[in-house]
Amino acid sequence: LKITVIGAGNGAFASAADLADRGHKVTMFNRTQSKLDTVRRSGGISLTFNNETRFVKPINVSSSPKEAITDADAIVVAVPTTAHAYVADRIGKCLSDGQLVLLNPGHTLGGLEFRNRLRRNSIKKKIKLCETMTLTYITRLRGAGAVQIFRKSKNIRISALPSVDNSSIFDTAKEIFPNLVLARNVLETGLDNINAICHPPGTIMNAGWIEHTRGNFKFYKDGITPGIGKITEAIDQERQAIMRSFAIKPISFVELFHSVGSTTLRKGSVYSAMKASEANKTIKAPASLDSRYILEDVGYGLVPMVELSKIAGVGAPTMESLVNLSSIMNGVNYWKEGRTAKKLGINGMKKADLLKLVGTGK
C-alpha cells in the first residue's frame, strides 16, 4: 500500500520503519520538518528489532501536506493525541473520498475530535476514519534517524468511526498493522486506553518523588506500590461501569495489560501485574510532571472518560479526583485544556445519541 505516516516521535518512526520493512511504500510528514531531516538525507530509518539492527529504505519525506496526502491509500496518524486537532486542520483539505485515516493511537476518542474538526472546517470528504486504543508498538527513538522496537504489542483493539465501517476498514487496517483486533466501537477503544488507566495514578501519587529525583526511579516496578495499585483498580472499576452502561462488555485492566503482552499475569491485583511486567521493568518515571503521562493521559484520557461517565450516568470520583489534583499541581486546568465534550462535539448528548453517533455517524 501507499501509506503516509504523520508524526516524528517514537510511534511515527516505529510505524514508518516497520511498514517500509514489510514492503509498503512509505512517506513521512511532520509539523516540525527538521525532525525528519536525517530521514530525508539518508532516505531511510535505522531499525532495531529482535536484537537486529538494519537500515530500512526507501522512506520518503514530504514537506507539503498536499503532496503527502493526495495519492496515499492510507494515512497513519502517529502523533501525540494533543496534536490530533492540529493534524485534522492541516491535512483536512487534502483528503479524498475513500482514504483510510488510521489514528495510531486514538488514545481516548481522538477519532471523534478529528471528525469534529473536519466538520467545523466544512470538510465533507467520505474518508474511512479509525483509531487504535494504544500504540501498536513498545518503542523508543535511538538517536537521529534510528528507532528501536522492543515489542509489537498483541491484540490491539481498533474501531472505525462510525463502527458500521468496521468490516470495510479491517482488512486494510490489518494489512498495515497485523496485530489488530476489532472493537465494538470507538467507545471501547477509547475506554481501553491503557496509558490513561495506569499513568496518572503513578505520576500524581508519586509527584514529590518525580520532582525531587527528576524521575530517577523505576516507574512500574518500584513506583506502582500496593496503595497506588488500588487507585488504578478504582479507575478501572469506574471505566468498566462506563463501558457496561454503553453495552460494551469490559475486560479488566490486568486482562487488558496481559492481552497486549505487557504482563505474564492474567488476573490479580494491579500491583502484582506490574511486578510481573518484564517489558516495563526498566522503564523510568518521567523526568518532570510536565509529561505526556499527565498532558495526554489526564487531559486526553481521563478528561474524556469523565465526559463519557456523565453521558453514561455513572460516577467516576477517582478519575475526577486525579484530574483535580493534576490540574492544581501543574497549574493547568485540564477540565478546560483537555479533550472536553465540546471539543469532541458530544456536548449535552444523551446516551442514545452518542451510541448512534459512534455506530452510524449520524
Next chain:
Amino acid sequence: LRIVILGAGAGACAAAVDLKLNGFDVILCSSYEPDIKERITPIQARGGLDYSGVLGEGFMPIETSTDENEVKAADVIMVVTLANGDEYYASKCGKLISEDQIVFLNPGYIGSSIRFSNIVRANTGKRIKICETNNLPYISRLIGPTHVRIFKKSKFLLFSSFPSKDNDLCFSKIRPIYPFLKLAENVLETGMLNPNIILHPAGMAMNAGWIEFTKGDFFYYLEGHTPAVARVIDSFDEERLNICRAAKVKTMKFVDFYYKNEYTTDGSKGVYEALRNSEPNRTIKAPPSLNHRYVTEDVGYGLVPMAAIGRIARVKTPTMDSLIHLISTMTAVHYETDGLTLEKMNLVDVDLSRLNAILKDGF
C-alpha cells in the same frame, strides 16, 4: 493546680516535662494497654523522663498512673492523644469527671470538643467544661522509651472552649499553663486553623509510592514537598480560607500561622518557600507507611470534618474532596464514613446560624 495528662505519646511526655519545668503539679496517666506496656511501665521504672532539645537537657521525675480514677483529683484534665484517643477517654472518664473540672484537649481537631462533650453527655447527662488548642504546642519525638526530644515549642496558638460561653472561665485556668494562647471566638476558629490538617494529607497522597517503596526513608518536608505538592497545599488552604470567609470565622493564611510560630523564616510567599525555610521540619523523615496519623488522624478527624463544614457553609472544596477520595481509595479505609462525620458531631442538617448558636451555647 493539679493537672492530669491523659496519654503517653511524645506529645504527652513533652507536655509533662514542660509543665513540671514550669512548676505545675503533673501526673502522666494512661489506661490504654499499648501505652502502658510501651510507655508508662518504662517511665515508671525510670522514675521519670529524660529530655533534650529546646527546653534544655536533663532528667525530670514524673509521677505516672494507669488508673483513670486519677482524673477525680485533678483541676485540669489535659488530653494529649491522637484524635481517636479523645473518644476512648470520653467514654472511659465521663463518669469520673465533675462539672467543676476542665477538660483540655491539647490539641483539638475539628469538632473534637463537641464530640467529647456529646459522648459524656450521652453517657452521664453531665455538661462538662471542655476546651481545646488548635495544635499541639510541641514538635517532639520519643528517641528512646523514656527520652523525649523537643524540637520546638509554640509561640502562638489559638484556644477556645465548647460551648464558647465558657471561654473566659476556661481561659483563666489554662492561660497560666500556656501564656502564648490567644482566645478564639469558638472551637471552629481553633479547628479550622489546625496546621496538621492543612499540611499532612497532600504530602501523604502525593508521595504515596515513595513512602510505600522506601518505607518513608526520605525527608518528608525537605524532599517530599516539591513545588507541585506545595501547590496542592496552597489550593487546600485557599479552600479553607473560603470556608472561613463564608462561615464568618476569623482565620489567617497557613503560611502566616507558620511564620508567627517561628516554624519558618519565610511566610511571605507560598507553602513551598515556607517549608524550604523551616528549620524544625528539616530533618523530619516521612512516615514508614500510609497507615499513619498523618492519614488516620489528619484525614479522618481533620479533613473529613473540615470538608463537612465546607458543605454547611456551601463552599466548594474540590482539593479537599479529591484528597479524601484518593487517600480513602489507596488505604482502603472509607474516611468519608469512618471519619468524624457531621452525624458523629450531631450536626446533621444544621445550617450556619444554628451551627453558630450551638458553638456559643452548646446543645
